[in-house]
Amino acid sequence: QSALTQPASVSGSPGQSITISCTGTSSDVGSYNYVSWYQQHPGKAPKLIIYDVSNRPSGVSNRFSGSKSGNTASLTISGLQAEDEADYYCSSFTSSSTVVFGGGTKLTVL
């Protein structure tokens, strides 16, 4: 199972919005609304921020939103803040009853 494709890095200034893409195939992202997004700060465990494409867990800021079109899912962070600087990973359920992660995207807040 190949990893989902994410850009290696994105950047934005405080207050701006950024979008991170996550491209899979018809065997994973394209077939299921089971895409999740995780935020990971250096040296810390990942934190769930979006599940089932566009749902936010309790306590996660509404500045984080998710969507999907075809084989590509997207995470949008609006009103960028310094604390958003982290690595972001997408994941998807697959037709093989497994989970595949993206390679990760490093977000830099300028």
Place this chain on the structure above:
Amino acid sequence: EVQLLESGGDLVQPGGSLRLSCAASAFTFSSYAMSWVRQAPGRGLEWVSTISGSGGSTYYADSAKGRFTISRDNSKSTLYLQINSLRVEDTAVYYCAKSVGATTIRTFDVWGQGTMVTVSS
């Protein structure tokens, strides 16, 4: 507060074995599937394995089939990962993660702090 605490990581020689543990607290352990996700140094996340809440169903990444065995003891609220024939490429932080349902494996809503496994001669 829901918590997961991993242990068992160590420095091991290639070909060796290791059993990782994950102690869960503050939730009904048997009601949720549990998973292991690993992260090699400087690399991304890699799903390893998931076990259903009852323990009756297990799922493995291709990279884990044959050498990794996931199990759980619901009476002790503890998850395990047995790794045999360790390889240098198994070097990683191993995270224990809770799924959002008894049988679902798609979303991990609570993570432990991780335990480091280093395979080196």
